[in-house]
Amino acid sequence: MSAKLDLFNIISLLKNILKEDRKHPLHEPLFTGKEWDYVKDCLDTVWVSSAGKYVDEFNFKLEQYTGIKHAIAVVNGTAALHICLKLAGVQQGDEVLMPALTFVATANTVVYCGAIPHFIDIEVQSLGVDPAKLNDYLKEIAVVKNGLCYNKQTMRPIRAVIAMHTFGHPVDLEPLLEVCKKYKLELIEDAAEALGSYYKNRHVGSYGKLSAVSFNGNKIITTGGGGAILTNDTELAKLAKHLTTTAKVPHPWAFIHDQVGYNYRMPNINAALGCAQIEQIDHFIRNKRTLAEKYKKAFTNVQGVSFFKEPAYAQSNYWLNTLIIDEEYKAMRDLLLSETNKRGIGTRPSWVLMNKLDMYTNCPHMDLSVAENLGQRIINIPSSAYLGE
Numbered sequence: 001m002s003a004k005l006d007l008f009n010i011i012s013l014l015k016n017i018l019k020e021d022r023k024h025p026l027h028e029p030l031f032t033g034k035e036w037d038y039v040k041d042c043l044d045t046v047w048v049s050s051a052g053k054y055v056d057e058f059n060f061k062l063e064q065y066t067g068i069k070h071a072i073a074v075v076n077g078t079a080a081l082h083i084c085l086k087l088a089g090v091q092q093g094d095e096v097l098m099p100a101l102t103f104v105a106t107a108n109t110v111v112y113c114g115a116i117p118h119f120i121d122i123e124v125q126s127l128g129v130d131p132a133k134l135n136d137y138l139k140e141i142a143v144v145k146n147g148l149c150y151n152k153q154t155m156r157p158i159r160a161v162i163a164m165h166t167f168g169h170p171v172d173l174e175p176l177l178e179v180c181k182k183y184k185l186e187l188i189e190d191a192a193e194a195l196g197s198y199y200k201n202r203h204v205g206s207y208g209k210l211s212a213v214s215f216n217g218n219k220i221i222t223t224g225g226g227g228a229i230l231t232n233d234t235e236l237a238k239l240a241k242h243l244t245t246t247a248k249v250p251h252p253w254a255f256i257h258d259q260v261g262y263n264y265r266m267p268n269i270n271a272a273l274g275c276a277q278i279e280q281i282d283h284f285i286r287n288k289r290t291l292a293e294k295y296k297k298a299f300t301n302v303q304g305v306s307f308f309k310e311p312a313y314a315q316s317n318y319w320l321n322t323l324i325i326d327e328e329y330k331a332m333r334d335l336l337l338s339e340t341n342k343r344g345i346g347t348r349p350s351w352v353l354m355n356k357l358d359m360y361t362n363c364p365h366m367d368l369s370v371a372e373n374l375g376q377r378i379i380n381i382p383s384s385a386y387l388g389e
Helices: 007-018 035-045 053-066 077-087 104-112 131-141 173-182 234-244 268-278 281-298 327-342 369-374
Strands: 070-074 095-099 116-120 142-145 148-151 158-164 186-190 210-214 227-231 305-307 321-325 378-381
Touching: 007 281, 007 327, 035 268, 053 070, 053 227, 053 268, 070 077, 070 234, 077 104, 077 186, 077 210, 077 227, 077 234, 095 104, 104 116, 104 158, 116 131, 131 142, 131 173, 148 158, 158 173, 173 186, 227 234, 281 305, 281 321, 321 327, 327 378
Parallel strands: 095 116, 095 158, 158 186, 186 210
Antiparallel strands: 070 227, 142 148, 210 227, 305 321, 321 378
8 A cells, every 4th residue: 555645835935935826827927027118119119020120139138148159049959950950961761869858849840850869767866867867778789880879779870969958957968968978969958948048057058069048938048939049159050040030042032942941930929039038037937046045945855756956066957846756656746746736725746657658669779667667656736936025
């Protein structure tokens, strides 16, 4: 017989932090800056589509904030990651290593390139890729020939590793970079959830060859829908800009395209919203870290559940605050999800592991015991910035 959580106590602790007697979604945007002014300017000047001053301004603000040389705003984080993989050389028949615990877009973008997701395990301290376990796995299944890594079992090239910063918590990037160097793999950072997170005092997204961030409505800042490609490589940045604007060759009036491109441009009106949002990001993150401290204090010494804290090497944006149910109580997780949502407290489990989804069940994978275990024990709890006021 499984142990039982004190659901009443957990719900009471959550309510004490949430305070207001209303529904609390998992993460909602906060519009307290110049959003109306900038969006109205787009409407007044009729610059609402894929050209206009706010797109360039938003890119510049992203570059300034992250310290990464180049930002290219696009329609969403999935499009951003797709282009990152294309520019990293991922092609038909390649394998791409990626965590089994991630949002489905990470795997989908690999397939968009004609490549095959290869699922790897995570570690407890970050909920992201485990570099040591990956290194041991590659010793068994990989060989480097002529500067390229191959899977000895399938004889397919293994082109890249995607490091997804789960819930905003940075992966341990330095040892992962060593693994990538050893096995001639490109590192791509899926930083969709991690704008404002730092690994050893450097903004995430600056370690991989390219990285992707997201500005969906539930992210740390929002453009309604949107994303960006980040890179320190000037030539790759130029190509990213070109590919995301339908590969159109500059010309005063003619429509000439020199390769297959993508209509992934961020509209000016979305970028206007983004400009106002990023002006407030420091405030948002202060609030979110304050909220995380409240949760951490509240759930200290609570039987059967613990608050997930940022790794020691990192400063997280705490995009989604997370509770981990103790092993002996994991059978009660779904009941806790049900009872909290009944009471207007927005909670959710982590994603279904990618190798469990119908379209990915035949993809290669390593031992996924940590991901499988934690995937049954994670609960995300309300994380909106206003809750830290």
